[in-house]
Amino acid sequence: GAVVSQHPSRVICKSGTSVKIECRSLDFQATTMFWYRQFPKQSLMLMATSNEGSKATYEQGVEKDKFLINHASLTLSTLTVTSAHPEDSSFYICSAGRTSGYEQYFGPGTRLTVT
Amino acid sequence: AQKVTQAQTEISVVEKEDVTLDCVYETRDTTYYLFWYKQPPSGELVFLIRRNSFDEQNEISGRYSWNFQKSTSSFNFTITASQVVDSAVYFCAPSDRGGSEKLVFGKGTKLTVNP
Numbered sequence: 001g002a003v004v005s006q007h008p009s010r011v012i013c014k015s016g017t018s019v020k021i022e023c024r025s026l027d028f029q030a031t032t033m034f035w036y037r038q039f040p041k042q043s044l045m046l047m048a049t050s051n052e053g054s055k056a057t058y059e060q061g062v063e064k065d066k067f068l069i070n071h072a073s074l075t076l077s078t079l080t081v082t083s084a085h086p087e088d089s090s091f092y093i094c095s096a097g098r099t100s101g102y103e104q105y106f107g108p109g110t111r112l113t114v115t
Numbered sequence: 116a117q118k119v120t121q122a123q124t125e126i127s128v129v130e131k132e133d134v135t136l137d138c139v140y141e142t143r144d145t146t147y148y149l150f151w152y153k154q155p156p157s158g159e160l161v162f163l164i165r166r167n168s169f170d171e172q173n174e175i176s177g178r179y180s181w182n183f184q185k186s187t188s189s190f191n192f193t194i195t196a197s198q199v200v201d202s203a204v205y206f207c208a209p210s211d212r213g214g215s216e217k218l219v220f221g222k223g224t225k226l227t228v229n230p
Contacts, residue, residue: 034217043206044160044220091158097216104218106152106160 003027004096006107013084013114021079021110023094029074030096034104035067038091050077084114117142117209121221128197129229135193136224138207142188144168148210149190150218151181155203163205166190197228 003026013019023033032051036044050056050071058064066088068080077096081088091111095104118141128134140149151163164174166183174181178195194201204225208218 036220043222044218046217046219049217093158093160095160095218103150103162103165105162108157108159111158 002098002103002105004030004094004105004107006092006094006110008110009108010111011113013112015085015114016083018080018082019084019112021081021092021094021112023077023079023096023107025075025096025105028096028098028105030077030098031074032097033071033077034095034097035069035077035079036093036095038093038109040091044093047079081112084112086114088112089114117144117147117219119207119209119219119221121205121207121224123224124222125225125227127227127229130199131196132228133193133195134197134226134228135191136205136207136226138190138192138221140188140190140207140209142209149183150208150210151190151192152206152208152220153203154206154223160206161203163192194226197226199228199230202226202228 005024007022035047037047038044046059047062048056048058048069050069052071052074056069071077091109093109095106097104120139147168149166153161171183180193182191204223206223207221210216210218
């Protein structure tokens with residue numbers, strides 16, 4: 001149990017377009033979902049925390065209008081990178097925490113390349 | 116807020132050697148959790164262990180063992196008889212209250228196990 005999926009796994013888009021990444025908890029309800037970003041050979045940096053039915057809490061330095069997060073249900077959160085630029089190219093990873101639990105379960109990640 | 120230091124950026128060993136990955140953390144919380152994750156080249160994070168700050172017993176799981184020293188704020192990870200498949204980046208991460216709260220990742224240690 002406790003599987004988290006992400007879609008797509010890889011995406012290439014042109015500069016100026018928007019890209020939506022989905023994060024789903026397949027076999028449990030996730031009250032909280034987290035979005036991380038990882039540049040090559042670097043650590044994971046938390047971008048935002050989203051709770052079902054409420055606005056996401058963004059980390060300092062993360063642009064809310066650029067990285068739109070929606071957590072519409074207990075099993076789905078989406079990250080939309082709006083007006084993407086080459087510097088947004090990165091590995092985006094989501095994770096989900098159970099309603100009552102002590103672990104985060106990570107998705108397999110989405111590699112975004114903006115050309 | 117938590118802070119974590121993984122001083123070893125890269126480690127290279129020969130198969131069957133034992134290797135210890137260091138993790139030193141800072142926290143003002145009296146109750147916290149500590150995690151270790153493995154990230155193989157595929158990119159997906161693999162959960163290894165969660166440790167509650169109240170539990171200072173060392174833990175062994177197969178070839179893996181963890182040494183938690185609260186007095187020195189360290190949570191080191193040892194792989195015994197390393198194998199090529201252990202090659203990955205390993206992250207240590209403290210958390211405020213467990214998996215439902217955000218994780219603060221260290222910079223990671225890249226382990227290469229050579230045949």
